[in-house]
Amino acid sequence: MSTTEENEILHEYDGIQEYDNPLPGWWSMLFVGSIAFAILYQTLMWMHPDTLGMHARYEASVTNMLQKQFASLGELEPDEATIMGFVNDPEERKWLDVGRAVFQTNCVSCHGRDGGGSTSAPNLTDDSYINIKQVADLPNLIRVGAKQGAMPAWGNRLLDNEIVLVSAYVASLRGSNVAGGKGAEGEVIAPWPSN
Numbered sequence: 001m002s003t004t005e006e007n008e009i010l011h012e013y014d015g016i017q018e019y020d021n022p023l024p025g026w027w028s029m030l031f032v033g034s035i036a037f038a039i040l041y042q043t044l045m046w047m048h049p050d051t052l053g054m055h056a057r058y059e060a061s062v063t064n065m066l067q068k069q070f071a072s073l074g075e076l077e078p079d080e081a082t083i084m085g086f087v088n089d090p091e092e093r094k095w096l097d098v099g100r101a102v103f104q105t106n107c108v109s110c111h112g113r114d115g116g117g118s119t120s121a122p123n124l125t126d127d128s129y130i131n132i133k134q135v136a137d138l139p140n141l142i143r144v145g146a147k148q149g150a151m152p153a154w155g156n157r158l159l160d161n162e163i164v165l166v167s168a169y170v171a172s173l174r175g176s177n178v179a180g181g182k183g184a185e186g187e188v189i190a191p192w193p194s195n
């Protein structure tokens with residue numbers, strides 16, 4: 001840094017002198033410029049949070065996909081015939097994948113990856129059930145929950161069709177008796193109807 005005569009000596013201490021060297025112009029411009037940009041950007045984002053349109057596009061594509069899927073299904077009845085249709089009809093079984101996706105997202109934390117249960121939830125792959133006597137009990141129980149919320153109520157967290165499809169997936173788990181599953185709880189119930 002240059003130390004011409006114009007540079008006023010501001011301090012001297014123990015023989016160390018401090019000169020008044022101005023910051024280079026480009027540096028100050030960058031500094032002020034970045035503050036100005038930050039304010040401008042924040043204001044823009046505050047006024048139009050979705051300026052870049054990413055959130056909207058993501059939402060649109062997910063909704064679009066779901067709409068396409070569920071539009072072709074219509075409004076599913078949460079009854080035995082509908083649920084067992086997904087389990088037993090080879091044409092309809094593909095929908096169990098959607099049920100599995102719902103299960104993987106919301107249920108595995110307690111019921112385990114393959115439905116074998118855990119210390120916090122019963123095994124869904126054996127023939128014993130605590131709250132279930134027949135197929136139609138599945139969507140009802142999933143909607144309202146059980147045991148004071150130990151089994152959460154999913155009625156306002158999942159779409160009605162998701163509840164039917166996850167019920168079908170849970171029904172399809174019965175009898176898979178996954179290795180290392182939790183011991184039986186409740187009572188052995190009559191087999192699901194076969195069609």
Ligand code: HEC
Pocket residue numbers: 102103106107108109110111120121122124128129130131132138141142146147150151152154166167170185186
């Ligand atoms: C926070 C832990 C937890 C989560 C998450 C959870 N469950 Fe449960 N679930 C339980 C518990 C605990 C029970 C047993 C309730 C009882 O003992 O009455 C249960 C019971 C059930 C039963 C009845 C089993 C029986 O033997 O009566 C079904 C069916 C079921 N859950 C399905 C699901 C589905 C589908 C999901 C995801 C949408 C899910 N659960 C998410 C804890 C959970």
